[in-house]
Amino acid sequence: xxxxxLTKHNxxxxxxxxxxxxxxxxxxxxxxxxxNVGKWGMARLWRAWMDKTAQFMAANGCSMPLMINKxxxxxxxxxxxxxxxxxxxxxxxxGTDADGTRLSWSKxxxxxxxxxxxxxxxxxxxxxxxxxxxxxxxLFNPRDSEYSDLEKEQNS
Numbered sequence: 001x002x003x004x005x006l007t008k009h010n011x012x013x014x015x016x017x018x019x020x021x022x023x024x025x026x027x028x029x030x031x032x033x034x035x036n037v038g039k040w041g042m043a044r045l046w047r048a049w050m051d052k053t054a055q056f057m058a059a060n061g062c063s064m065p066l067m068i069n070k071x072x073x074x075x076x077x078x079x080x081x082x083x084x085x086x087x088x089x090x091x092x093x094x095g096t097d098a099d100g101t102r103l104s105w106s107k108x109x110x111x112x113x114x115x116x117x118x119x120x121x122x123x124x125x126x127x128x129x130x131x132x133x134x135x136x137x138x139l140f141n142p143r144d145s146e147y148s149d150l151e152k153e154q155n156s
Contacts, residue, residue, distance in 0.1 A: 041146035042121045043105045049128060049139050050085040056137050057085065089131075093124035122150050 006014050021028055058080045066076030086105075094103040094116055103120055104113035116124070125147050132139045141148060
């Protein structure tokens with residue numbers, strides 16, 4: 001799969017590339033999205049990292065309470081999950097914007113949250129990668145991901 005950044009200025013070049021691809025493959029699937037939000041590559045990588053993080057935390061005794069009694073005390077536990085890791089570290093690394101609105105990995109935002117920009121997502125991944133390295137967690141980082149591309153760009 002190839003990704004293209006399309007603007008008004010390179011539309012004709014993009015059409016030429018699509019025609020070349022159609023010569024090789026008779027059917028293509030084409031999707032589009034706003035370039036300011038970033039592609040789902042970083043969100044998918046984040047979720048993969050949250051799976052690995054949850055496994056690490058559960059193996060090290062981290063659990064979640066099941067219920068709270070009338071005195072406000074927790075009782076019962078369940079294993080720490082990837083959704084728990086997602087919630088915890090999204091709040092930890094992304095936080096809120098200047099207006100106090102919680103940032104979200106979703107493309108559209110939900111529950112009164114604002115979609116994080118590509119830069120905010122990149123920054124959250126960088127912070128989590130550093131956190132994981134400090135704890136010896138091996139986090140998968142594919143060479144052809146949006147995150148790797150942004151890392152190379154930033155380091156050059």
